[in-house]
Amino acid sequence: MFDIRPYIKPLAIAAAVVLVWGGGFYSGQHVAATAATVRLQSVQLTHEQERSRIATAKADELAAALADQQRLADHANKLGWRLLQTQGQLVQSQAQLRERIADATRNDGQAWTGLGPDGLRVYRAALGYTESGVSAADAGDAAKAGQTTAPSTGIPPADLIAHAVDYGRWCQELEAKFDAHAALQGGH
Template identity: 40%
Template sequence: MCEARQRQQAQATQQALKTALTRQQNSCKGANDQLSAQLETTQHALTLKTQQLHRSIVYAVAHDGAAYTGLGPDGLQRYRVALGYPTDDNTALSAPAGQPAGVAAHAAAPVKGLGPEALLHHASDYGAWCLTLRAQLQAINAFYSAQERPRDEP
């Protein structure tokens, strides 16, 4: 009789463990699916933003004009946006007071280096890469934070 009772108790415990394991696996799968969807949405938004930045580069370089041998105010603003710095339209970068540093046509042509357009494209790509890494890290942290939270069992 004692052995039968222990066997029943062991079977009940085993069934409870199986139920708890199934519940935990379902919970992990749901959290994983949700975080994967959020990450995919974030990566899509970053891709769209990068494409938008790439389209605005030609305008920025042309709008800065020939007075700059590097990045002018519009180019610098695109550079900051590409790297994920916050922008405030009220504090948009503007041309420096007084005379420009010189006319690009009067400057000696660089033997090597990147022009404004190439630099802005690089900043856009690098910024998107950094923001993608940040989004992935946030998703991983959210996943593990969800796993560590105690679950209320019904």
């Protein structure tokens, strides 16, 4: 008969070594796999946080751009409305000045060699200047007697004043458009 006892101890040691080595190998592989999973989850979390941060920053930029666009659109609308109001006021002012032409030339009379004081006031108002500073004068005033012309020659006072009304309207509309453009460019 074969006595197994002397072989039991080495077999037990070999089995223990195989179990320990095998268990350690599988245990190490499990630890490595778990660590890799944790690292992968950490990288994914970091990536998601960065994407979220970038998306939030882009959304904030877009919201700011939209708010700025709305502010500029509102500003342009206000300026456009003001320009329309100014043009309406100019039309009304020009109509009133045209009505004053007949009165001014009638009040000044035919004795003037050009514009009389009333006509000069309307002329100045049509060009956007103040009417003050024009004093009443004697009909036919001229620096020298030789400078006067016959009342039937030259441009009639009513035509001169009508020109001033048209030119003044054009200048004032141009100024209003320029002011609106400057205000739009300046953001005021």
